[in-house]
């Protein structure tokens with residue numbers, strides 16, 4: 155097994171990326187700038203990442219023969235989304251090093267484990283209860299109260315797999331709709347705003363934090379991110395401390411995005427973590443000394459981290475579904491930096507690209 159955390163992979167090495175979405179695409183572009191080649195493993199043909207990478211394997215995430223061949227063909231493995239079966243990750247890690255480590259992926263794949271880990275390390279989360287059966291939900295609603303949010307522990311993203319419960323009577327319909335025996339009920343947080351922080355940690359355990367970003371969601375999907383976030387210095391340093399503490403406790407090599415709620419009194423409550431580049435970090439492509447994608451590549455290949463300082467205030471606007479039709483106005487805006495994902499079909503809720511609008 156090759157899993158030495160001190161391994162350095164020089165430019166020219168092949169980075170295997172599990173997942174073919176836009177995060178993989180932008181990682182592959184940054185990797186190419188540093189002289190690396192990327193091999194994408196995805197279930198989809200003509201994926202955003204495959205369009206810009208040297209090699210692609212199109213196969214099921216459970217295809218053991220294809221996974222084995224992929225692992226043998228690359229020098230180091232990473233992932234651009236979290237919902238990879240753990241059995242496949244185990245197969246891969248027995249052949250090549252995976253960064254960030256599979257143990258971090260196992261935590262971030264499961265909302266319950268994520269919250270438990272945060273609590274164990276003194277990080278505030280909303281009051282919650284793990285729900286395995288309807289009687290758990292009946293008793294949990296009495297302690298957590300309403301409004302609350304019932305979420306699937308796995309495979310939830312962009313608001314999918316979650317239902318707000320406003321009255322205790324709604325629990326049965328929420329239970330039936332989610333139809334899972336692996337759920338979490340959490341208190342609805344009356345937050346002031348949502349922020350996120352991105353932390354990088356390298357093989358020498360050096361860490362760097364990016365400026366906290368302020369996130370605006372529409373229909374549970376990230377719509378826009380503004381940097382710097384309109385928060386006090388105290389809140390910003392609390393957010394950075396939480397991110398650094400989690401990155402260190404997880405023994406991260408790579409990137410960690412931490413989404414948080416800011417309360418009226420300026421304190422923060424962690425919502426969720428992701429051990430990969432994050433949509434709320436896209437501003438770094440045009441507004442920071444080193445983009446989150448380059449930083450990710452540096453960290454996982456054992457190179458020193460780049461500087462994270464903000465160079466210019468930015469508003470990152472996602473182009474979701476039909477919003478991509480606004481492109482002509484961005485093409486004529488000298489302060490707009492356009493990033494498109496190469497997706498052919500426009501669908502409601504589909505992230506087609508984003509624009510970083512720099513402060514003039």
Ligand code: AMP
Nearest residue numbers: 280303311312313340341342343371374
């Ligand atoms: P998540 O998938 O957990 O990131 O949730 C998506 C979005 O739903 C968050 O960014 C919030 O806007 C909202 N949300 C999730 N959980 C809660 C909560 N416990 N209280 C209030 N809003 C929430």
